[in-house]
Amino acid sequence: MDNRNVVVCDNGTGYVKCGFSGENFPTSVFPCVVGRPMLHYEESLTEQELKDIVVGKSCADLQHQLDVSYPLNNGIVQNWDDMCHVWDHAFYNELKINPPDCKILLTDSPLNPLKNIEKMGEMMFEKYNFAGVNFQIQAVLTLYAQGLLTGLVIESGDGVIHVVPIVDGCPYPHINKQMNIAGRHITSYLVDLLSRRGYALDRTTDFETVREIKEKLCYLSYNYKREYQLGIETTILVKNYTYEFLVKILFLKIEGQKSCYVDTSICSSMNLNSYAFQNFCFRMEGIKVGTERFQAPEVLFTPELIDVEGDGMADMVFRCIQEMDIDNRMTRV
CATH class of the missing domain: 3.90.640.10 (ATPase, substrate binding domain, subdomain 4)
Structure with missing residues:
Protein backbone atom coordinates (compact mmCIF):
# COMPACT_ATOMS: atom_id res chain seq x y z
CA MET A 1 0.00 0.00 0.00
CA ASP A 2 1.19 3.51 -0.81
CA ASN A 3 2.36 5.31 2.34
CA ARG A 4 0.13 8.26 1.45
CA ASN A 5 -2.85 5.97 1.91
CA VAL A 6 -2.05 5.62 5.61
CA VAL A 7 -2.80 8.80 7.56
CA VAL A 8 -1.40 9.53 11.02
CA CYS A 9 -3.30 12.04 13.18
CA ASP A 10 -2.14 13.08 16.65
CA ASN A 11 -4.97 14.93 18.39
CA GLY A 12 -3.40 17.12 21.06
CA THR A 13 -5.05 19.54 23.44
CA GLY A 14 -3.02 22.39 21.99
CA TYR A 15 -2.05 21.27 18.50
CA VAL A 16 -3.08 18.70 15.91
CA LYS A 17 -0.22 16.97 14.10
CA CYS A 18 -1.17 15.10 10.96
CA GLY A 19 0.67 13.53 8.07
CA PHE A 20 1.37 10.28 6.27
CA SER A 21 3.01 7.00 7.27
CA GLY A 22 6.72 6.78 6.48
CA GLU A 23 7.39 10.52 6.63
CA ASN A 24 9.87 11.90 9.17
CA PHE A 25 7.79 14.93 10.10
CA PRO A 26 4.08 15.83 10.15
CA THR A 27 2.70 17.32 6.98
CA SER A 28 0.73 19.86 8.99
CA VAL A 29 0.76 21.18 12.56
CA PHE A 30 -1.99 23.61 13.54
CA PRO A 31 -3.68 24.78 16.76
CA CYS A 32 -6.60 22.63 17.93
CA VAL A 33 -8.97 25.56 18.24
CA VAL A 34 -12.29 26.56 16.67
CA GLY A 35 -13.48 30.14 16.33
CA ARG A 36 -16.81 31.73 15.51
CA PRO A 37 -17.27 35.41 14.54
CA MET A 38 -18.53 37.68 17.31
CA LEU A 39 -20.42 39.67 14.65
CA HIS A 40 -21.77 38.34 11.38
CA TYR A 41 -20.25 39.79 8.26
CA GLU A 42 -23.51 41.55 7.37
CA GLU A 43 -23.49 43.31 10.73
CA SER A 44 -19.93 44.62 10.49
CA LEU A 45 -18.35 47.12 8.14
CA THR A 46 -15.01 45.35 7.82
CA GLU A 47 -13.94 44.52 4.30
CA GLN A 48 -12.78 41.07 5.40
CA GLU A 49 -15.42 38.37 5.26
CA LEU A 50 -15.31 35.86 8.10
CA LYS A 51 -16.44 32.27 7.72
CA ASP A 52 -19.00 30.88 10.13
CA ILE A 53 -16.35 28.43 11.40
CA VAL A 54 -12.64 29.24 11.58
CA VAL A 55 -10.14 26.50 12.49
CA GLY A 56 -6.45 26.38 13.27
CA LYS A 57 -3.91 29.08 12.51
CA SER A 58 -6.54 31.47 11.17
CA CYS A 59 -7.99 31.71 14.69
CA ALA A 60 -4.74 33.21 15.97
CA ASP A 61 -4.68 35.78 13.16
CA LEU A 62 -8.32 36.78 13.78
CA GLN A 63 -8.49 36.21 17.54
CA HIS A 64 -9.81 39.73 18.23
CA GLN A 65 -12.85 39.06 16.05
CA LEU A 66 -13.62 35.49 17.14
CA ASP A 67 -15.13 33.64 20.04
CA VAL A 68 -12.72 30.71 20.34
CA SER A 69 -13.18 27.30 21.94
CA TYR A 70 -10.95 24.28 22.47
CA PRO A 71 -12.53 20.89 21.59
CA LEU A 72 -10.14 18.94 23.84
CA ASN A 73 -9.56 19.37 27.54
CA ASN A 74 -6.82 17.44 29.35
CA GLY A 75 -6.35 15.30 26.25
CA ILE A 76 -9.99 14.18 26.07
CA VAL A 77 -12.59 15.34 23.53
CA GLN A 78 -15.26 17.47 25.21
CA ASN A 79 -17.01 18.97 22.17
CA TRP A 80 -17.55 16.51 19.34
CA ASP A 81 -19.06 19.03 16.93
CA ASP A 82 -16.01 21.28 17.18
CA MET A 83 -13.71 18.27 16.96
CA CYS A 84 -15.37 17.33 13.67
CA HIS A 85 -14.59 20.82 12.36
CA VAL A 86 -10.95 20.25 13.33
CA TRP A 87 -10.85 16.89 11.54
CA ASP A 88 -12.56 18.37 8.47
CA HIS A 89 -9.83 21.01 8.34
CA ALA A 90 -7.08 18.41 8.80
CA PHE A 91 -8.32 15.91 6.21
CA TYR A 92 -9.70 18.19 3.51
CA ASN A 93 -7.71 21.44 3.80
CA GLU A 94 -4.33 20.36 5.17
CA LEU A 95 -3.82 16.80 3.90
CA LYS A 96 -6.25 17.05 0.96
CA ILE A 97 -7.20 13.38 1.08
CA ASN A 98 -10.23 11.30 0.21
CA PRO A 99 -10.85 9.38 3.48
CA PRO A 100 -12.51 6.28 1.89
CA ASP A 101 -9.23 5.66 0.02
CA CYS A 102 -7.15 5.77 3.22
CA LYS A 103 -6.57 4.08 6.54
CA ILE A 104 -5.87 6.15 9.64
CA LEU A 105 -3.81 5.81 12.82
CA LEU A 106 -5.14 7.93 15.68
CA THR A 107 -3.20 8.62 18.87
CA ASP A 108 -4.94 8.03 22.15
CA SER A 109 -4.53 9.41 25.66
CA PRO A 110 -3.49 6.75 28.24
CA LEU A 111 -6.50 7.49 30.46
CA ASN A 112 -9.04 8.20 27.73
CA PRO A 113 -12.46 6.69 28.64
CA LEU A 114 -13.52 3.71 26.52
CA LYS A 115 -16.73 5.46 25.42
CA ASN A 116 -14.65 8.28 23.91
CA ILE A 117 -12.56 5.80 21.94
CA GLU A 118 -15.73 4.13 20.67
CA LYS A 119 -17.18 7.51 19.69
CA MET A 120 -14.01 8.44 17.83
CA GLY A 121 -14.02 5.14 15.95
CA GLU A 122 -17.68 5.65 15.09
CA MET A 123 -16.90 9.09 13.63
CA MET A 124 -13.98 7.77 11.57
CA PHE A 125 -16.04 4.96 10.04
CA GLU A 126 -19.51 6.47 9.70
CA LYS A 127 -18.76 10.15 9.02
CA TYR A 128 -15.47 9.94 7.11
CA ASN A 129 -15.70 6.33 5.83
CA PHE A 130 -12.03 5.46 6.38
CA ALA A 131 -11.08 2.00 5.14
CA GLY A 132 -9.45 1.15 8.47
CA VAL A 133 -8.87 2.75 11.87
CA ASN A 134 -6.22 1.99 14.48
CA PHE A 135 -5.72 3.53 17.93
CA GLN A 136 -2.36 3.67 19.69
CA ILE A 137 -1.34 5.25 22.98
CA GLN A 138 0.90 8.25 22.37
CA ALA A 139 3.54 7.14 24.88
CA VAL A 140 3.97 3.76 23.16
CA LEU A 141 4.47 5.46 19.80
CA THR A 142 7.07 7.74 21.39
CA LEU A 143 9.13 4.70 22.39
CA TYR A 144 8.69 3.11 18.96
CA ALA A 145 10.08 6.28 17.37
CA GLN A 146 13.25 5.83 19.46
CA GLY A 147 13.56 2.15 18.60
CA LEU A 148 12.62 1.08 22.13
CA LEU A 149 10.00 -1.21 23.64
CA THR A 150 10.59 -0.50 27.33
CA GLY A 151 10.88 2.79 29.15
CA LEU A 152 9.23 5.47 31.25
CA VAL A 153 7.62 8.14 29.08
CA ILE A 154 6.85 11.64 30.37
CA GLU A 155 4.37 13.08 27.92
CA SER A 156 3.97 16.81 28.47
CA GLY A 157 1.32 18.43 26.30
CA ASP A 158 -0.65 21.65 26.33
CA GLY A 159 -3.38 20.54 28.72
CA VAL A 160 -2.12 17.51 30.62
CA ILE A 161 1.04 15.57 31.57
CA HIS A 162 1.13 11.77 31.63
CA VAL A 163 3.80 9.55 33.13
CA VAL A 164 3.50 6.15 31.47
CA PRO A 165 5.63 3.07 32.30
CA ILE A 166 5.93 0.64 29.39
CA VAL A 167 7.43 -2.88 29.36
CA ASP A 168 7.88 -4.75 26.07
CA GLY A 169 5.48 -2.39 24.33
CA CYS A 170 2.72 -2.83 26.92
CA PRO A 171 1.71 0.10 29.14
CA TYR A 172 0.73 -0.38 32.77
CA PRO A 173 -2.55 1.56 33.03
CA HIS A 174 -2.97 0.96 36.77
CA ILE A 175 0.33 2.78 37.42
CA ASN A 176 -0.09 5.63 34.92
CA LYS A 177 0.09 9.07 36.50
CA GLN A 178 -1.68 12.18 35.27
CA MET A 179 -1.15 15.82 36.20
CA ASN A 180 -3.66 18.37 34.91
CA ILE A 181 -1.00 21.05 34.69
CA ALA A 182 0.87 21.55 31.43
CA GLY A 183 1.79 24.13 28.79
CA ARG A 184 -1.49 26.05 28.85
CA HIS A 185 -1.28 26.50 32.62
CA ILE A 186 2.28 27.80 32.33
CA THR A 187 1.06 30.37 29.81
CA SER A 188 -1.82 31.39 32.07
CA TYR A 189 0.52 31.78 35.05
CA LEU A 190 2.89 33.85 32.90
CA VAL A 191 -0.02 36.19 32.12
CA ASP A 192 -0.50 36.67 35.87
CA LEU A 193 3.20 37.30 36.48
CA LEU A 194 3.46 39.87 33.68
CA SER A 195 0.29 41.56 34.93
CA ARG A 196 1.95 42.00 38.31
CA PRO A 297 7.57 26.83 34.30
CA GLU A 298 8.12 26.19 38.02
CA VAL A 299 4.40 25.31 38.32
CA LEU A 300 5.25 21.92 36.81
CA PHE A 301 7.18 21.06 39.96
CA THR A 302 5.30 23.22 42.49
CA PRO A 303 1.57 23.13 41.64
CA GLU A 304 0.80 25.15 44.79
CA LEU A 305 1.92 28.26 42.89
CA ILE A 306 -1.39 28.17 41.00
CA ASP A 307 -3.42 26.83 43.93
CA VAL A 308 -3.48 23.23 42.72
CA GLU A 309 -3.01 20.40 45.20
CA GLY A 310 -1.00 17.34 44.27
CA ASP A 311 2.45 16.12 43.33
CA GLY A 312 4.72 17.95 40.95
CA MET A 313 6.27 16.25 37.94
CA ALA A 314 9.41 15.05 39.76
CA ASP A 315 7.43 13.51 42.64
CA MET A 316 5.02 11.92 40.19
CA VAL A 317 7.87 10.22 38.29
CA PHE A 318 9.38 8.96 41.55
CA ARG A 319 6.06 7.48 42.73
CA CYS A 320 5.49 5.84 39.36
CA ILE A 321 8.87 4.07 39.48
CA GLN A 322 8.39 3.02 43.09
CA GLU A 323 5.06 1.36 42.25
CA MET A 324 6.62 -0.77 39.50
CA ASP A 325 7.71 -4.35 40.11
CA ILE A 326 11.28 -4.32 41.30
CA ASP A 327 12.33 -6.57 38.40
CA ASN A 328 11.23 -3.91 35.91
CA ARG A 329 12.69 -0.84 37.58
CA MET A 330 16.24 -1.18 36.27
CA THR A 331 15.04 -1.48 32.68
CA ARG A 332 13.80 2.10 32.95
CA VAL A 333 16.95 3.75 34.24
Whole structure:
Protein backbone atom coordinates (compact mmCIF):
# COMPACT_ATOMS: atom_id res chain seq x y z
CA MET A 1 0.00 0.00 0.00
CA ASP A 2 1.19 3.51 -0.81
CA ASN A 3 2.36 5.31 2.34
CA ARG A 4 0.13 8.26 1.45
CA ASN A 5 -2.85 5.97 1.91
CA VAL A 6 -2.05 5.62 5.61
CA VAL A 7 -2.80 8.80 7.56
CA VAL A 8 -1.40 9.53 11.02
CA CYS A 9 -3.30 12.04 13.18
CA ASP A 10 -2.14 13.08 16.65
CA ASN A 11 -4.97 14.93 18.39
CA GLY A 12 -3.40 17.12 21.06
CA THR A 13 -5.05 19.54 23.44
CA GLY A 14 -3.02 22.39 21.99
CA TYR A 15 -2.05 21.27 18.50
CA VAL A 16 -3.08 18.70 15.91
CA LYS A 17 -0.22 16.97 14.10
CA CYS A 18 -1.17 15.10 10.96
CA GLY A 19 0.67 13.53 8.07
CA PHE A 20 1.37 10.28 6.27
CA SER A 21 3.01 7.00 7.27
CA GLY A 22 6.72 6.78 6.48
CA GLU A 23 7.39 10.52 6.63
CA ASN A 24 9.87 11.90 9.17
CA PHE A 25 7.79 14.93 10.10
CA PRO A 26 4.08 15.83 10.15
CA THR A 27 2.70 17.32 6.98
CA SER A 28 0.73 19.86 8.99
CA VAL A 29 0.76 21.18 12.56
CA PHE A 30 -1.99 23.61 13.54
CA PRO A 31 -3.68 24.78 16.76
CA CYS A 32 -6.60 22.63 17.93
CA VAL A 33 -8.97 25.56 18.24
CA VAL A 34 -12.29 26.56 16.67
CA GLY A 35 -13.48 30.14 16.33
CA ARG A 36 -16.81 31.73 15.51
CA PRO A 37 -17.27 35.41 14.54
CA MET A 38 -18.53 37.68 17.31
CA LEU A 39 -20.42 39.67 14.65
CA HIS A 40 -21.77 38.34 11.38
CA TYR A 41 -20.25 39.79 8.26
CA GLU A 42 -23.51 41.55 7.37
CA GLU A 43 -23.49 43.31 10.73
CA SER A 44 -19.93 44.62 10.49
CA LEU A 45 -18.35 47.12 8.14
CA THR A 46 -15.01 45.35 7.82
CA GLU A 47 -13.94 44.52 4.30
CA GLN A 48 -12.78 41.07 5.40
CA GLU A 49 -15.42 38.37 5.26
CA LEU A 50 -15.31 35.86 8.10
CA LYS A 51 -16.44 32.27 7.72
CA ASP A 52 -19.00 30.88 10.13
CA ILE A 53 -16.35 28.43 11.40
CA VAL A 54 -12.64 29.24 11.58
CA VAL A 55 -10.14 26.50 12.49
CA GLY A 56 -6.45 26.38 13.27
CA LYS A 57 -3.91 29.08 12.51
CA SER A 58 -6.54 31.47 11.17
CA CYS A 59 -7.99 31.71 14.69
CA ALA A 60 -4.74 33.21 15.97
CA ASP A 61 -4.68 35.78 13.16
CA LEU A 62 -8.32 36.78 13.78
CA GLN A 63 -8.49 36.21 17.54
CA HIS A 64 -9.81 39.73 18.23
CA GLN A 65 -12.85 39.06 16.05
CA LEU A 66 -13.62 35.49 17.14
CA ASP A 67 -15.13 33.64 20.04
CA VAL A 68 -12.72 30.71 20.34
CA SER A 69 -13.18 27.30 21.94
CA TYR A 70 -10.95 24.28 22.47
CA PRO A 71 -12.53 20.89 21.59
CA LEU A 72 -10.14 18.94 23.84
CA ASN A 73 -9.56 19.37 27.54
CA ASN A 74 -6.82 17.44 29.35
CA GLY A 75 -6.35 15.30 26.25
CA ILE A 76 -9.99 14.18 26.07
CA VAL A 77 -12.59 15.34 23.53
CA GLN A 78 -15.26 17.47 25.21
CA ASN A 79 -17.01 18.97 22.17
CA TRP A 80 -17.55 16.51 19.34
CA ASP A 81 -19.06 19.03 16.93
CA ASP A 82 -16.01 21.28 17.18
CA MET A 83 -13.71 18.27 16.96
CA CYS A 84 -15.37 17.33 13.67
CA HIS A 85 -14.59 20.82 12.36
CA VAL A 86 -10.95 20.25 13.33
CA TRP A 87 -10.85 16.89 11.54
CA ASP A 88 -12.56 18.37 8.47
CA HIS A 89 -9.83 21.01 8.34
CA ALA A 90 -7.08 18.41 8.80
CA PHE A 91 -8.32 15.91 6.21
CA TYR A 92 -9.70 18.19 3.51
CA ASN A 93 -7.71 21.44 3.80
CA GLU A 94 -4.33 20.36 5.17
CA LEU A 95 -3.82 16.80 3.90
CA LYS A 96 -6.25 17.05 0.96
CA ILE A 97 -7.20 13.38 1.08
CA ASN A 98 -10.23 11.30 0.21
CA PRO A 99 -10.85 9.38 3.48
CA PRO A 100 -12.51 6.28 1.89
CA ASP A 101 -9.23 5.66 0.02
CA CYS A 102 -7.15 5.77 3.22
CA LYS A 103 -6.57 4.08 6.54
CA ILE A 104 -5.87 6.15 9.64
CA LEU A 105 -3.81 5.81 12.82
CA LEU A 106 -5.14 7.93 15.68
CA THR A 107 -3.20 8.62 18.87
CA ASP A 108 -4.94 8.03 22.15
CA SER A 109 -4.53 9.41 25.66
CA PRO A 110 -3.49 6.75 28.24
CA LEU A 111 -6.50 7.49 30.46
CA ASN A 112 -9.04 8.20 27.73
CA PRO A 113 -12.46 6.69 28.64
CA LEU A 114 -13.52 3.71 26.52
CA LYS A 115 -16.73 5.46 25.42
CA ASN A 116 -14.65 8.28 23.91
CA ILE A 117 -12.56 5.80 21.94
CA GLU A 118 -15.73 4.13 20.67
CA LYS A 119 -17.18 7.51 19.69
CA MET A 120 -14.01 8.44 17.83
CA GLY A 121 -14.02 5.14 15.95
CA GLU A 122 -17.68 5.65 15.09
CA MET A 123 -16.90 9.09 13.63
CA MET A 124 -13.98 7.77 11.57
CA PHE A 125 -16.04 4.96 10.04
CA GLU A 126 -19.51 6.47 9.70
CA LYS A 127 -18.76 10.15 9.02
CA TYR A 128 -15.47 9.94 7.11
CA ASN A 129 -15.70 6.33 5.83
CA PHE A 130 -12.03 5.46 6.38
CA ALA A 131 -11.08 2.00 5.14
CA GLY A 132 -9.45 1.15 8.47
CA VAL A 133 -8.87 2.75 11.87
CA ASN A 134 -6.22 1.99 14.48
CA PHE A 135 -5.72 3.53 17.93
CA GLN A 136 -2.36 3.67 19.69
CA ILE A 137 -1.34 5.25 22.98
CA GLN A 138 0.90 8.25 22.37
CA ALA A 139 3.54 7.14 24.88
CA VAL A 140 3.97 3.76 23.16
CA LEU A 141 4.47 5.46 19.80
CA THR A 142 7.07 7.74 21.39
CA LEU A 143 9.13 4.70 22.39
CA TYR A 144 8.69 3.11 18.96
CA ALA A 145 10.08 6.28 17.37
CA GLN A 146 13.25 5.83 19.46
CA GLY A 147 13.56 2.15 18.60
CA LEU A 148 12.62 1.08 22.13
CA LEU A 149 10.00 -1.21 23.64
CA THR A 150 10.59 -0.50 27.33
CA GLY A 151 10.88 2.79 29.15
CA LEU A 152 9.23 5.47 31.25
CA VAL A 153 7.62 8.14 29.08
CA ILE A 154 6.85 11.64 30.37
CA GLU A 155 4.37 13.08 27.92
CA SER A 156 3.97 16.81 28.47
CA GLY A 157 1.32 18.43 26.30
CA ASP A 158 -0.65 21.65 26.33
CA GLY A 159 -3.38 20.54 28.72
CA VAL A 160 -2.12 17.51 30.62
CA ILE A 161 1.04 15.57 31.57
CA HIS A 162 1.13 11.77 31.63
CA VAL A 163 3.80 9.55 33.13
CA VAL A 164 3.50 6.15 31.47
CA PRO A 165 5.63 3.07 32.30
CA ILE A 166 5.93 0.64 29.39
CA VAL A 167 7.43 -2.88 29.36
CA ASP A 168 7.88 -4.75 26.07
CA GLY A 169 5.48 -2.39 24.33
CA CYS A 170 2.72 -2.83 26.92
CA PRO A 171 1.71 0.10 29.14
CA TYR A 172 0.73 -0.38 32.77
CA PRO A 173 -2.55 1.56 33.03
CA HIS A 174 -2.97 0.96 36.77
CA ILE A 175 0.33 2.78 37.42
CA ASN A 176 -0.09 5.63 34.92
CA LYS A 177 0.09 9.07 36.50
CA GLN A 178 -1.68 12.18 35.27
CA MET A 179 -1.15 15.82 36.20
CA ASN A 180 -3.66 18.37 34.91
CA ILE A 181 -1.00 21.05 34.69
CA ALA A 182 0.87 21.55 31.43
CA GLY A 183 1.79 24.13 28.79
CA ARG A 184 -1.49 26.05 28.85
CA HIS A 185 -1.28 26.50 32.62
CA ILE A 186 2.28 27.80 32.33
CA THR A 187 1.06 30.37 29.81
CA SER A 188 -1.82 31.39 32.07
CA TYR A 189 0.52 31.78 35.05
CA LEU A 190 2.89 33.85 32.90
CA VAL A 191 -0.02 36.19 32.12
CA ASP A 192 -0.50 36.67 35.87
CA LEU A 193 3.20 37.30 36.48
CA LEU A 194 3.46 39.87 33.68
CA SER A 195 0.29 41.56 34.93
CA ARG A 196 1.95 42.00 38.31
CA ARG A 197 4.82 43.70 36.50
CA GLY A 198 2.33 46.24 35.20
CA TYR A 199 1.44 45.00 31.72
CA ALA A 200 -2.26 45.08 30.82
CA LEU A 201 -2.71 41.66 29.24
CA ASP A 202 -6.03 40.02 28.51
CA ARG A 203 -6.19 36.32 29.31
CA THR A 204 -8.16 35.63 26.13
CA THR A 205 -7.02 37.97 23.36
CA ASP A 206 -3.36 38.11 24.45
CA PHE A 207 -3.03 34.40 25.25
CA GLU A 208 -1.27 33.49 21.99
CA THR A 209 1.14 36.41 22.38
CA VAL A 210 2.09 35.25 25.88
CA ARG A 211 2.43 31.70 24.55
CA GLU A 212 5.06 32.97 22.11
CA ILE A 213 6.88 34.71 24.96
CA LYS A 214 6.86 31.43 26.90
CA GLU A 215 8.21 29.42 23.98
CA LYS A 216 10.97 31.89 23.13
CA LEU A 217 12.13 33.13 26.53
CA CYS A 218 11.11 30.76 29.34
CA TYR A 219 13.35 28.03 30.73
CA LEU A 220 13.68 25.69 33.72
CA SER A 221 16.04 26.83 36.46
CA TYR A 222 18.48 24.35 38.00
CA ASN A 223 18.81 26.51 41.12
CA TYR A 224 15.61 28.47 41.60
CA LYS A 225 16.61 30.42 44.72
CA ARG A 226 19.97 31.52 43.33
CA GLU A 227 18.56 32.66 40.00
CA TYR A 228 15.67 34.45 41.69
CA GLN A 229 18.13 36.39 43.85
CA LEU A 230 20.19 37.16 40.75
CA GLY A 231 17.08 38.44 39.00
CA ILE A 232 16.19 40.70 41.94
CA GLU A 233 19.68 42.22 42.28
CA THR A 234 20.62 42.56 38.60
CA THR A 235 19.08 42.90 35.15
CA ILE A 236 21.17 40.16 33.57
CA LEU A 237 18.14 37.88 33.15
CA VAL A 238 15.88 40.52 31.60
CA LYS A 239 14.95 39.95 27.97
CA ASN A 240 12.82 42.21 25.79
CA TYR A 241 10.06 40.76 23.64
CA THR A 242 8.64 42.95 20.88
CA TYR A 243 5.29 42.15 19.36
CA GLU A 244 2.54 43.66 17.25
CA PHE A 245 -0.84 44.32 18.77
CA LEU A 246 -4.09 45.28 17.15
CA VAL A 247 -5.63 48.69 17.61
CA LYS A 248 -9.23 49.07 16.49
CA ILE A 249 -10.11 52.15 14.47
CA LEU A 250 -13.67 53.40 14.51
CA PHE A 251 -15.54 54.92 11.61
CA LEU A 252 -17.72 57.89 12.55
CA LYS A 253 -21.15 57.81 10.92
CA ILE A 254 -23.11 61.02 11.21
CA GLU A 255 -25.46 62.07 8.45
CA GLY A 256 -24.70 65.41 6.85
CA GLN A 257 -21.11 65.48 8.10
CA LYS A 258 -17.87 64.42 6.54
CA SER A 259 -16.81 60.96 7.65
CA CYS A 260 -13.67 60.73 9.72
CA TYR A 261 -11.57 58.14 11.56
CA VAL A 262 -11.37 58.14 15.33
CA ASP A 263 -9.00 56.06 17.48
CA THR A 264 -10.67 54.13 20.30
CA SER A 265 -8.26 55.70 22.79
CA ILE A 266 -10.17 59.01 22.55
CA CYS A 267 -13.64 57.52 22.29
CA SER A 268 -14.19 56.24 25.81
CA SER A 269 -16.57 59.08 26.69
CA MET A 270 -18.47 59.00 23.38
CA ASN A 271 -21.54 57.07 22.38
CA LEU A 272 -20.02 54.02 20.71
CA ASN A 273 -23.36 53.17 19.11
CA SER A 274 -22.60 55.93 16.61
CA TYR A 275 -19.53 54.07 15.42
CA ALA A 276 -18.80 50.87 13.58
CA PHE A 277 -15.54 48.96 13.26
CA GLN A 278 -14.02 49.88 9.92
CA ASN A 279 -10.30 49.26 9.93
CA PHE A 280 -7.42 48.00 11.98
CA CYS A 281 -3.82 49.01 12.48
CA PHE A 282 -0.83 47.50 14.24
CA ARG A 283 1.48 49.05 16.80
CA MET A 284 4.75 47.72 18.15
CA GLU A 285 5.01 47.11 21.87
CA GLY A 286 7.85 45.77 24.02
CA ILE A 287 7.55 43.56 27.09
CA LYS A 288 10.44 43.10 29.49
CA VAL A 289 10.58 39.62 30.99
CA GLY A 290 12.91 38.93 33.93
CA THR A 291 12.46 36.36 36.68
CA GLU A 292 9.14 35.44 35.07
CA ARG A 293 11.18 33.46 32.52
CA PHE A 294 11.78 30.66 35.02
CA GLN A 295 9.02 31.40 37.54
CA ALA A 296 6.26 30.36 35.11
CA PRO A 297 7.57 26.83 34.30
CA GLU A 298 8.12 26.19 38.02
CA VAL A 299 4.40 25.31 38.32
CA LEU A 300 5.25 21.92 36.81
CA PHE A 301 7.18 21.06 39.96
CA THR A 302 5.30 23.22 42.49
CA PRO A 303 1.57 23.13 41.64
CA GLU A 304 0.80 25.15 44.79
CA LEU A 305 1.92 28.26 42.89
CA ILE A 306 -1.39 28.17 41.00
CA ASP A 307 -3.42 26.83 43.93
CA VAL A 308 -3.48 23.23 42.72
CA GLU A 309 -3.01 20.40 45.20
CA GLY A 310 -1.00 17.34 44.27
CA ASP A 311 2.45 16.12 43.33
CA GLY A 312 4.72 17.95 40.95
CA MET A 313 6.27 16.25 37.94
CA ALA A 314 9.41 15.05 39.76
CA ASP A 315 7.43 13.51 42.64
CA MET A 316 5.02 11.92 40.19
CA VAL A 317 7.87 10.22 38.29
CA PHE A 318 9.38 8.96 41.55
CA ARG A 319 6.06 7.48 42.73
CA CYS A 320 5.49 5.84 39.36
CA ILE A 321 8.87 4.07 39.48
CA GLN A 322 8.39 3.02 43.09
CA GLU A 323 5.06 1.36 42.25
CA MET A 324 6.62 -0.77 39.50
CA ASP A 325 7.71 -4.35 40.11
CA ILE A 326 11.28 -4.32 41.30
CA ASP A 327 12.33 -6.57 38.40
CA ASN A 328 11.23 -3.91 35.91
CA ARG A 329 12.69 -0.84 37.58
CA MET A 330 16.24 -1.18 36.27
CA THR A 331 15.04 -1.48 32.68
CA ARG A 332 13.80 2.10 32.95
CA VAL A 333 16.95 3.75 34.24
